[in-house]
Amino acid sequence: MTWVGHSQRRLEDPPLLSGVARFAADIEFSGQLHMRVVRSPMASGRIQALEISAAQDVPEVYAVWTSEDVVDIPPIGLRMTHLPELEQYRQPVLAHEFVRYVGEPVAVVFAEDAYTAEDGAGVVFADIDPGEPVLDVRRSGTFAPGVGNEAAVLHKETGDISAAFDAADHLVELELSVGRHSGVPMETRGALAWHDRSTGVLHMYGAAKVPHYNRAAIASMLGLHLNQVQLHEGHVGGGFGIRGELYPEDVLVCAAALRLGRPVRWIEDRREHLIAANHSRDQVHQVRAAVRSDGFILGIDDEFWLDQGAYVRTHGATVPDLTAAMLPGPYLVPAYRVVGHVVLTNKTPAGTYRSPGRFEGTFVRERLVDAVAHRLDLDPIAVRRTNLIPTEAMPFDRDVDALGTHVIYDSGDYTSLMDQTLQTIPPERLRSEAAALCSDEEVVGIGAAFFVEKSGLGPYDGVRVTVDESGGVEVVTGAASVGQGVETVVAQVCADALGVRPEAVRVVHGQTDRISHGMGAFASRVTAMTGSATHYAALAVRDKALSVAAEMLEAAIEDLVVENGTIGVRGSPGGPSVSLAEAAIAMSPVVRGGDGPAGLTAEEWFRSDRMSYPYGFHLAAVAVDPETGGCRVVKYVVAYDVGRAVNPQLVDGQLVGAAAQGIGGTLLEEFVYDDFGQPLASTFMDYLMPTAAEVPDVETLIFEEAPSPLNPLGVKGAGEGGLTASGAAIAAAIDDAIGSPLAVRRLPVTPNRLHDLIRALGDTT
Amino acid sequence: MTTHEVKLDINGSEHVVAVESRKTLADVIREDCSLTGTNVGCEHGVCGACTILLDGEPVRSCLLFAVQCEGMEVRTVEGLATADGLHPLQQAFSEHHALQCGFCTPGFLMLAVGALERDHDMSDDDVREVVTSNLCRCTGYQNITRAVMAAREVMP
Ligand code: FES
Ligand code: FES
Numbered sequence: 008m009t010w011v012g013h014s015q016r017r018l019e020d021p022p023l024l025s026g027v028a029r030f031a032a033d034i035e036f037s038g039q040l041h042m043r044v045v046r047s048p049m050a051s052g053r054i055q056a057l058e059i060s061a062a063q064d065v066p067e068v069y070a071v072w073t074s075e076d077v078v079d080i081p082p083i084g085l086r087m088t089h090l091p092e093l094e095q096y097r098q099p100v101l102a103h104e105f106v107r108y109v110g111e112p113v114a115v116v117f118a119e120d121a122y123t124a125e126d127g128a129g130v131v132f133a134d135i136d137p138g139e140p141v142l143d144v145r146r147s148g149t150f151a152p153g154v155g156n157e158a159a160v161l162h163k164e165t166g167d168i169s170a171a172f173d174a175a176d177h178l179v180e181l182e183l184s185v186g187r188h189s190g191v192p193m194e195t196r197g198a199l200a201w202h203d204r205s206t207g208v209l210h211m212y213g214a215a216k217v218p219h220y221n222r223a224a225i226a227s228m229l230g231l232h233l234n235q236v237q238l239h240e241g242h243v244g245g246g247f248g249i250r251g252e253l254y255p256e257d258v259l260v261c262a263a264a265l266r267l268g269r270p271v272r273w274i275e276d277r278r279e280h281l282i283a284a285n286h287s288r289d290q291v292h293q294v295r296a297a298v299r300s301d302g303f304i305l306g307i308d309d310e311f312w313l314d315q316g317a318y319v320r321t322h323g324a325t326v327p328d329l330t331a332a333m334l335p336g337p338y339l340v341p342a343y344r345v346v347g348h349v350v351l352t353n354k355t356p357a358g359t360y361r362s363p364g365r366f367e368g369t370f371v372r373e374r375l376v377d378a379v380a381h382r383l384d385l386d387p388i389a390v391r392r393t394n395l396i397p398t399e400a401m402p403f404d405r406d407v408d409a410l411g412t413h414v415i416y417d418s419g420d421y422t423s424l425m426d427q428t429l430q431t432i433p434p435e436r437l438r439s440e441a442a443a444l445c446s447d448e449e450v451v452g453i454g455a456a457f458f459v460e461k462s463g464l465g466p467y468d469g470v471r472v473t474v475d476e477s478g479g480v481e482v483v484t485g486a487a488s489v490g491q492g493v494e495t496v497v498a499q500v501c502a503d504a505l506g507v508r509p510e511a512v513r514v515v516h517g518q519t520d521r522i523s524h525g526m527g528a529f530a531s532r533v534t535a536m537t538g539s540a541t542h543y544a545a546l547a548v549r550d551k552a553l554s555v556a557a558e559m560l561e562a563a564i565e566d567l568v569v570e571n572g573t574i575g576v577r578g579s580p581g582g583p584s585v586s587l588a589e590a591a592i593a594m595s596p597v598v599r600g601g602d603g604p605a606g607l608t609a610e611e612w613f614r615s616d617r618m619s620y621p622y623g624f625h626l627a628a629v630a631v632d633p634e635t636g637g638c639r640v641v642k643y644v645v646a647y648d649v650g651r652a653v654n655p656q657l658v659d660g661q662l663v664g665a666a667a668q669g670i671g672g673t674l675l676e677e678f679v680y681d682d683f684g685q686p687l688a689s690t691f692m693d694y695l696m697p698t699a700a701e702v703p704d705v706e707t708l709i710f711e712e713a714p715s716p717l718n719p720l721g722v723k724g725a726g727e728g729g730l731t732a733s734g735a736a737i738a739a740a741i742d743d744a745i746g747s748p749l750a751v752r753r754l755p756v757t758p759n760r761l762h763d764l765i766r767a768l769g770d771t772t
Numbered sequence: 773m774t775t776h777e778v779k780l781d782i783n784g785s786e787h788v789v790a791v792e793s794r795k796t797l798a799d800v801i802r803e804d805c806s807l808t809g810t811n812v813g814c815e816h817g818v819c820g821a822c823t824i825l826l827d828g829e830p831v832r833s834c835l836l837f838a839v840q841c842e843g844m845e846v847r848t849v850e851g852l853a854t855a856d857g858l859h860p861l862q863q864a865f866s867e868h869h870a871l872q873c874g875f876c877t878p879g880f881l882m883l884a885v886g887a888l889e890r891d892h893d894m895s896d897d898d899v900r901e902v903v904t905s906n907l908c909r910c911t912g913y914q915n916i917t918r919a920v921m922a923a924r925e926v927m928p
Contacts, residue, residue: 025858191909691818
């Protein structure tokens with residue numbers, strides 16, 4: 008049987024179900040110190056003094072550090088989308104001279120236990136001369152004396168935009184905004200560093216997402232060689248973009264372990280997480296479309312402002328770059344121009360969150376398409392059909408770059424996916440099913456949105472597959488797992504190529520001491536990149552095994568098959584055979600002799616300089632209570648083409664989970680600040696995550712019509728498409744429910760905002 | 773630092789620990805009793821990752837001090853599987869893909885075991901209601917609800 012395409016039960020599950028998993032907070036070393044971060048209580052100001060003596064006097068407090076103790080450590084660098092002008096906005100590991108957001112680390116306390124460390128931190132007094140916080144992206148301010156708060160302006164353009172507007176029959180214009188929310192995984196961040204003085208190696212646990220990159224960054228910041236720093240990924244309680252990036256706390260535990268000579272552990276609490284880990288989204292767009300009278304969009308001209316928060320973190324300009332490059336999405340749009348302003352404010356710094364830039368851009372573009380339909384009095388689906396890139400135009404060159412790669416949509420039949428979805432779930436059926444789930448007070452609406460995602464970011468991934476002399480199969484990869492099922496998917500791919508069962512494969516990821524390079528887990532890249540490398544490495548191991556087995560069995564290689572770990576002659580079951588273990592023994596240096604490479608092992612590197620582009624369509628049905636402004640999503644449909652689904656059950660799980668996050672970001676979740684820059688959402692009581700009560704049954708339609716030509720498996724990433732169009736689809740559904748086209752121009756649509764919209768309607772009618 | 777002696781019965785084993793009165797039950801279970809299966813996601817009683825059974829009732833162990841639980845019976849995720857294998861609910865979670873990162877899983881398992889032991893014949897609506905008690909960021913809940921419903925049919 009083939010394992011790819013099979014809903015294999017997850018290999019990850021047993022330890023997670025039985026409570027023996029090792030998350031960051033589950034690891035400890037004897038003699039460890041606990042670190043607690045003292046955070047700025049003010050959004051903006053100059054540090055006059057930090058009084059730490061009271062903390063030093065707390066019994067069992069071991070040390071207290073301020074920026075003076077870490078002057079030699081440079082600010083945290085940019086991992087991605089590096090623009091030189093962003094350098095000066097990097098975050099120091101402890102605030103120096105200025106504080107720029109509530110939650111910024113200003114000091115750290117090390118103590119014998121976590122409670123005592125918190126006692127110590129509680130009596131550090133930060134004397135700060137308050138400044139005037141900048142909280143609006145369209146207000147100019149200063150980052151530092153002589154340095155303004157507009158960090159960068161991005162510009163992408165293709166086609167003749169002025170000609171498009173000159174030729175237009177209609178102009179459609181909108182201002183749209185997406186609020187500030189983020190990934191908020193259930194496990195908070197954590198890091199534990201230990202300097203093994205017997206070997207001189209610094210180990211850090213609690214790494215995730217990009218361990219190899221972070222190893223290099225930490226080594227360089229602390230003046231160590233790469234071979235003196237090893238990062239280890241354990242179980243990871245959700246990633247979603249924010250976890251695993253290099254943060255000040257990671258560097259501080261490493262520096263402290265080196266300098267204090269004891270293991271140092273830091274576990275974030277939830278309040279810290281909500282004010283200190285990366286926020287995301289938070290964009291305002293002013294967008295115009297040049298439209299022909301048949302609804303064809305000749306050009307889009309967009310200017311947007313991204314609220315980056317107080318510093319530019321590891322993602323550099325990733326989010327605005329993707330927003331700009333992916334804005335036209337699935338439509339032809341022969342001319343477009345985007346200008347994106349990256350603006351610093353006195354809020355928590357921002358980075359990526361699942362579907363970065365595309366959630367925002369899809370909201371903007373799909374609202375714009377709805378506006379075109381409304382203006383021309385056309386059916387919104389018909390307008391989409393008029394503009395969708397036809398399958399004959401694939402591969403489609405968008406003529407812009409994203410993340411340093413040229414944007415070429417690799418494959419797709421957009422119209423077919425939309426039509427099939429509408430046939431399977433006709434809108435009127437969706438409406439009547441939704442109506443059946445509503446109370447008498449509620450009104451129903453439905454909405455739809457189309458989108459293109461991106462996945463499989465290169466440039467490389469390497470995998471080593473080894474069969475040991477006991478027959479154990481191990482795949483070592485530099486990819487990471489943030490809980491999405493990487494081990495199972497990689498094991499399935501390996502199983503097919505090698506001829507074993509997935510359960511026989513052990514997958515090692517996120518360990519810098521097991522493989523020299525690794526790109527990690529982000530941008531829905533692992534299945535495509537790591538999966539492909541696994542495929543080739545496992546095939547190479549299989550070839551080696553077959554050549555020794557051919558000698559042992561005195562048979563021709565072409566006549567051999569590998570099944571369930573046993574090599575035999577095709578068509579003679581029960582005949583002579585060689586197990587993979589026996590092949591490995593035959594290749595061991597002891598048995599084999601000679602000079603060639605020993606062992607049944609192979610390493611392969613898969614390279615790709617292009618991304619693949621999955622695509623999909625969302626349908627939402629909502630119930631709105633006009634009295635209260637309450638809105639419930641009562642039905643949700645995600646149709647998504649992933650090229651090829653390695654494990655359909657896991658793809659479904661990714662899509663449903665992402666849709667729930669989309670519903671959260673569209674209706675509930677928002678990091679609100681008051682006029683002084685104080686965060687008002689710093690607990691789960693005021694940062695509202697969707698519970699099962701807010702998430703309806705999500706129906707998924709997984710398409711495999713457009714395999715990617717860019718990798719041997721044909722796969723595209725499945726991680727983000729459940730989220731991408733949720734803001735747009737739900738917004739359209741709300742408009743429909745309240746009978747007011749384009750009413751929703753701002754996310755999240757909280758009950759008070761929706762109530763205001765409905766009241767304004769009442770005033771105008 | 774003044775400590776108090778507390779005796780807890782956890783999964784059938786007696787643990788006697790000396791802890792500060794301010795130490796939460798969650799921290800004592802994890803640190804003093806070395807049972808790290810119970811996770812802590814918010815420490816303010818909303819997420820439910822820390823749910824355990826206390827004298828048979830699902831409770832948030834981050835909202836209790838260990839000293840309040842003297843002599844009480846605690847059940848955690850580590851106590852679900854037996855020598856014969858995983859508990860039916862654990863099996864149902866795996867079968868229905870009700871976990872991704874698995875951080876919320878121990879809390880959901882204890883929540884649902886507590887609810888199902890109290891009422892074997894919970895209606896589908898009751899199951900849905902129970903599942904709303906805890907937060908999961910990965911799954912979108914529907915597979916968790918399905919798993920609990922499936923386990924309801926086979927639980928002893
Ligand atoms: S940790 Fe106890 S409810 Fe969240
Ligand atoms: S499985 Fe990750 S939080 Fe529930």
